[in-house]
Amino acid sequence: MRAFLEVSAGNVATTAVMDYYELINRRRMVRNFTDESIEADVIVRIVTAGLQGPSAGFSQGFEFLVLSEADEREAFWDCNEHNPQAESIRTAPLVVVPFACKDAYLDRYAEPDKGWTDRDEARWPVPYWYIDTGMAAMHILLAAVVEDLGALFFGIPSEDWPVLRSTFAVPDEYDPIGAIAIGHPAETRVPSSATSRDRRSTDAVIHRGTWQSA
Numbered sequence: 001m002r003a004f005l006e007v008s009a010g011n012v013a014t015t016a017v018m019d020y021y022e023l024i025n026r027r028r029m030v031r032n033f034t035d036e037s038i039e040a041d042v043i044v045r046i047v048t049a050g051l052q053g054p055s056a057g058f059s060q061g062f063e064f065l066v067l068s069e070a071d072e073r074e075a076f077w078d079c080n081e082h083n084p085q086a087e088s089i090r091t092a093p094l095v096v097v098p099f100a101c102k103d104a105y106l107d108r109y110a111e112p113d114k115g116w117t118d119r120d121e122a123r124w125p126v127p128y129w130y131i132d133t134g135m136a137a138m139h140i141l142l143a144a145v146v147e148d149l150g151a152l153f154f155g156i157p158s159e160d161w162p163v164l165r166s167t168f169a170v171p172d173e174y175d176p177i178g179a180i181a182i183g184h185p186a187e188t189r190v191p192s193s194a195t196s197r198d199r200r201s202t203d204a205v206i207h208r209g210t211w212q213s214a
């Protein structure tokens with residue numbers, strides 16, 4: 001699997017085509033999966049989509065832990081001691097953990113074209129390492145939809161980070177921004193925040209020309 005991933009990196013397959021607006025409307029978090037497996041080439045396409053995300057200074061300070069084998073996933077769920085949701089989503093045949101690396105950004109922006117040689121974190125208006133990794137995660141979520149699968153982005157409590165890092169030999173400078181469970185949606189939908197709350201209206205969210213409403 002690893003060799004296959006390396007060979008395929010950078011070559012996003014374009015087998016499935018869907019209108020973009022249909023795609024973003026179809027993407028809804030799925031919290032209940034069958035245990036049906038996902039074909040290896042589909043997994044490659046989904047995770048490779050993450051590499052196509054934008055990044056500040058093209059720092060690309062994100063990396064993905066891809067867990068597609070049963071024993072790997074078991075080891076992952078064993079790390080989720082503080083995640084009450086873990087039990088209900090562990091049937092998903094694929095888990096991708098996107099990690100953000102702040103040092104990749106501090107190093108990149110210390111290069112001559114950027115010139116922040118002091119590597120001072122105060123220079124960053126917001127932590128771009130988390131933003132970029134979140135955008136990469138979104139690419140993965142959307143790729144899952146294109147592949148006719150469902151996905152859930154869920155948080156990993158920071159108490160569980162040390163055991164996660166040690167279980168999978170992840171260096172300390174990589175932060176898991178969350179995890180993505182991917183699989184075939186089961187018929188029963190699990191209620192969530194989105195079940196009981198409406199999506200905000202365009203009028204409430206979009207400020208045309210000025211923040212003040214007329």
Ligand SMILES: Cc1cc2nc3c(=O)[nH]c(=O)nc-3n(C[C@H](O)[C@H](O)[C@H](O)COP(=O)(O)O)c2cc1C
Nearest residue numbers: 027028029030031085152153154155178192193194
């Ligand atoms: C940063 C982030 C963290 C989230 N964490 C969880 C989580 O831990 N568990 C969960 O069920 N959903 C989680 N969600 C999913 C949100 O609940 C979901 O996106 C929201 O209710 C809107 O629903 P939709 O994505 O289906 O449109 C998370 C989403 C984001 C962006």
